[in-house]
Amino acid sequence: MAAARRKMITKEIASQAILDAFKKLNPAVMIKNPVMFIVEVGTVITLLLSIQPDLFGAESAGRGFNLAVFFVLLFTVLFGNFAEALAEGRGKAQADTLRKTKSETMAKLVQRDGSFKQVPSTQLKKGDIVRVEAGELIPTDGEIIEGLASIDESAITGESAPVIKEAGGDFSSVTGGTRVASDYIIVKVMTDPGESFLDRMISLVEGAKRQKTPNELALTTLLAVLTIIFLIVIITMVPMADYLNVNLDIATLIALLVCLIPTTIGALLSAIGIAGMDRVTQYNVLAMSGKAVEAAGDIDTLILDKTGTITYGNRMAAEFIPVKGVTAKEMTFAALQASVKDETPEGRSIVELAGKLGESWSENEYGSAEVVEFTAETRMSGLDMAGGVQIRKGAVDAIKKFVSANGGSIPSDLEEASNRIARAGGTPLAAAVGNRIYGVIYLKDTVKPGLKERFAEMRSMGIKTIMCTGDNPLTAATIALEAGVDDFIAEAKPEDKIAAIKKEQQEGKLVAMTGDGTNDAPALAQADVGLAMNSGTMAAKEAANMIDLDSDPTKLLSVVSIGKQLLITRGALTTFSIANDIAKYFAIIPAMFILAMPQLQSLNIMHLASPKSAILSALIFNAVIIPLLIPIAMRGVKYRAMTADALLTRNVLIYGLGGVIVPFIGIKIIDLVLHGLQLV
Numbered sequence: 001m002a003a004a005r006r007k008m009i010t011k012e013i014a015s016q017a018i019l020d021a022f023k024k025l026n027p028a029v030m031i032k033n034p035v036m037f038i039v040e041v042g043t044v045i046t047l048l049l050s051i052q053p054d055l056f057g058a059e060s061a062g063r064g065f066n067l068a069v070f071f072v073l074l075f076t077v078l079f080g081n082f083a084e085a086l087a088e089g090r091g092k093a094q095a096d097t098l099r100k101t102k103s104e105t106m107a108k109l110v111q112r113d114g115s116f117k118q119v120p121s122t123q124l125k126k127g128d129i130v131r132v133e134a135g136e137l138i139p140t141d142g143e144i145i146e147g148l149a150s151i152d153e154s155a156i157t158g159e160s161a162p163v164i165k166e167a168g169g170d171f172s173s174v175t176g177g178t179r180v181a182s183d184y185i186i187v188k189v190m191t192d193p194g195e196s197f198l199d200r201m202i203s204l205v206e207g208a209k210r211q212k213t214p215n216e217l218a219l220t221t222l223l224a225v226l227t228i229i230f231l232i233v234i235i236t237m238v239p240m241a242d243y244l245n246v247n248l249d250i251a252t253l254i255a256l257l258v259c260l261i262p263t264t265i266g267a268l269l270s271a272i273g274i275a276g277m278d279r280v281t282q283y284n285v286l287a288m289s290g291k292a293v294e295a296a297g298d299i300d301t302l303i304l305d306k307t308g309t310i311t312y313g314n315r316m317a318a319e320f321i322p323v324k325g326v327t328a329k330e331m332t333f334a335a336l337q338a339s340v341k342d343e344t345p346e347g348r349s350i351v352e353l354a355g356k357l358g359e360s361w362s363e364n365e366y367g368s369a370e371v372v373e374f375t376a377e378t379r380m381s382g383l384d385m386a387g388g389v390q391i392r393k394g395a396v397d398a399i400k401k402f403v404s405a406n407g408g409s410i411p412s413d414l415e416e417a418s419n420r421i422a423r424a425g426g427t428p429l430a431a432a433v434g435n436r437i438y439g440v441i442y443l444k445d446t447v448k449p450g451l452k453e454r455f456a457e458m459r460s461m462g463i464k465t466i467m468c469t470g471d472n473p474l475t476a477a478t479i480a481l482e483a484g485v486d487d488f489i490a491e492a493k494p495e496d497k498i499a500a501i502k503k504e505q506q507e508g509k510l511v512a513m514t515g516d517g518t519n520d521a522p523a524l525a526q527a528d529v530g531l532a533m534n535s536g537t538m539a540a541k542e543a544a545n546m547i548d549l550d551s552d553p554t555k556l557l558s559v560v561s562i563g564k565q566l567l568i569t570r571g572a573l574t575t576f577s578i579a580n581d582i583a584k585y586f587a588i589i590p591a592m593f594i595l596a597m598p599q600l601q602s603l604n605i606m607h608l609a610s611p612k613s614a615i616l617s618a619l620i621f622n623a624v625i626i627p628l629l630i631p632i633a634m635r636g637v638k639y640r641a642m643t644a645d646a647l648l649t650r651n652v653l654i655y656g657l658g659g660v661i662v663p664f665i666g667i668k669i670i671d672l673v674l675h676g677l678q679l680v
């Protein structure tokens with residue numbers, strides 16, 4: 001599995017992150033994180049006070065204390081920066097590896113007259129046609145318009161077994177940077193320079209285009225508001241302290257402010273988001289936005305297409321079944337005729353089977369015929385012969401309608417034959433010449449293994465699975481049962497898939513959709529989470545906001561877990577951070593005011609050495625808790641499949657209660673150490 005491929009944090013990543021932590025001190029960068037920006041401002045002020053203690057008048061602590069506060073604050077900021085840099089580090093390393101894949105190649109650009117011209121791959125534009133032969137790198141993204149080849153995609157997927165790609169159908173897209181292992185293909189370029197899949201993947205993993213998600217923005221705003229409130233609290237404390245004859249110097253006020261504002265979550269927030277995106281990548285899924293990953297964590301309904309997603313999608317003709325009164329030979333020939341110009345894998349497999357059964361055809365017989373290409377709308381394909389005869393094959397109900405409209409009758413044993421195929425999970429295609437139905441073609445497909453268990457897991461997480469297919473209801477029911485989905489929609493046209501998604505969304509549900517075909521593209525775009533199979537068409541991959549490089553529809557389960565984990569981790573660390581700050585308030589305030597207000601003695605449960613020691617200990621605790629929590633921010637809080645309520649209770653107990661208790665213990669220990677070393 002891809003997850004095991006890369007080591008979490010290498011020495012290089014860590015030392016680069018230390019360097020970056022200093023670079024990120026740039027105030028123009030820091031301002032994006034209001035909480036930590038305030039800490040940086042405090043750092044600068046205490047530095048100035050360390051150089052010249054009476055800079056802001058007489059009310060200053062000694063140089064030593066100012067310097068101590070300065071150093072702890074500096075480390076607080078650096079720890080936060082380090083967390084973010086560390087989270088970014090892995091993506092940057094991966095981007096470097098991908099860039100190497102993107103080496104400049106020469107491409108064979110096909111000219112109008114059919115000859116080739118060698119051009120650098122970076123000059124290829126949308127619409128150009130190139131020829132790629134065995135052993136050559138595919139210069140950029142495109143769709144195969146001619147040929148069939150096995151492609152080594154290991155540069156991108158890490159999977160060493162080559163995959164078969166061919167013109168027509170849902171397996172025609174190729175990715176720049178992958179290699180043709182056998183045969184040759186003619187490819188139509190589908191992207192302009194700088195916009196290829198690899199380009200997008202590089203900017204994605206290195207986080208160049210990372211935008212804060214709406215959730216993150218909301219939390220950042222909340223933290224900024226809390227910071228302002230505490231700033232006001234601290235400022236209004238000055239006249240009160242004056243009144244009580246307590247001398248509050250500037251370094252103490254800054255330290256107090258930093259202890260009370262939510263620095264822990266402020267420092268770790270972006271690392272949590274980046275690490276979440278990175279975990280998705282470790283599962284070989286490319287998420288185009290953090291928003292999609294978060295949405296995955298809240299998914300209620302999953303809609304999957306059947307062919308190519310639940311099944312392998314290599315639907316191959318297995319048998320021709322004639323109806324009564326038609327010979328096997330006549331049926332085979334009808335199926336062949338209807339498929340000679342059908343470039344889909346289904347069509348080609350029919351021609352192949354007919355060939356094996358001894359039927360042949362010649363190009364000049366069909367040269368003047370008009371090709372009727374397969375569409376998901378008509379669910380038919382075939383030929384209009386020059387003499388006016390219409391030859392068709394397609395979904396049984398579509399062919400029935402076609403024949404009836406032309407005044408033909410429906411053979412009495414058609415239903416039985418097609419039902420037999422459908423009950424076996426196959427796709428029956430009826431074949432007709434003119435207004436006469438000759439029989440049915442049995443297209444076989446295989447359900448991918450292991451789906452049942454994973455759909456059951458989704459059910460236990462409260463996610464409903466619906467299979468949505470263009471196939472007939474009986475085949476759909478058979479495959480639905482075999483795959484273990486909760487529900488299915490059959491004979492679905494592209495707009496029906498969208499309608500199914502919209503219906504769920506109108507009920508307030510978040511919907512994920514996985515698919516691979518061009519006909520799935522609109523639905524992938526409509527869904528909150530659209531996961532396209534990498535094996536699928538360009539259109540599907542462009543419409544989706546996630547791509548699974550392994551083309552495994554149940555991968556969504558991992559993505560859902562990561563999304564949930566991301567949301568839970570953020571919630572847990574926010575709870576912990578705020579609980580911490582409350583605890584620090586009760587640890588410091590009594591210690592500070594105890595001399596002036598002996599009544600506070602009952603609150604002074606900590607018995608810290610001195611007011612200065614209390615402040616410093618709390619500030620040091622406030623700083624070191626950040627690196628201590630980096631592993632949780634990066635790896636995420638463990639997610640167990642349980643109801644949302646149970647999860648909430650559990651986390652409030654652990655992170656809320658823990659967040660209150662831990663600082664008391666931590667601050668007391670630091671105070672004892674500082675006092676023991678006679679530093680305060």
Ligand SMILES: Nc1ncnc2c1ncn2[C@@H]1O[C@H](COP(=O)(O)OP(=O)(O)OP(=O)(O)O)[C@@H](O)[C@H]1O
Pocket residue numbers: 305306307308342344346347374375376379380381393394395396427428429468469470471472517519
């Ligand atoms: N090449 C073809 N010629 C004629 N009819 C076809 C051809 N390919 C598929 N069909 C018929 O059209 C139906 C719809 O095909 P379509 O590809 O839209 O959906 P699907 O692939 O079966 O379903 P899914 O949405 O699950 O991928 C098929 O079930 C089949 O009956």
Ligand SMILES: [K+]
Pocket residue numbers: 258259260261262263264581622
């Ligand atoms: K704090």
Ligand SMILES: [Mg+2]
Pocket residue numbers: 170305306307308516517
């Ligand atoms: Mg399909």
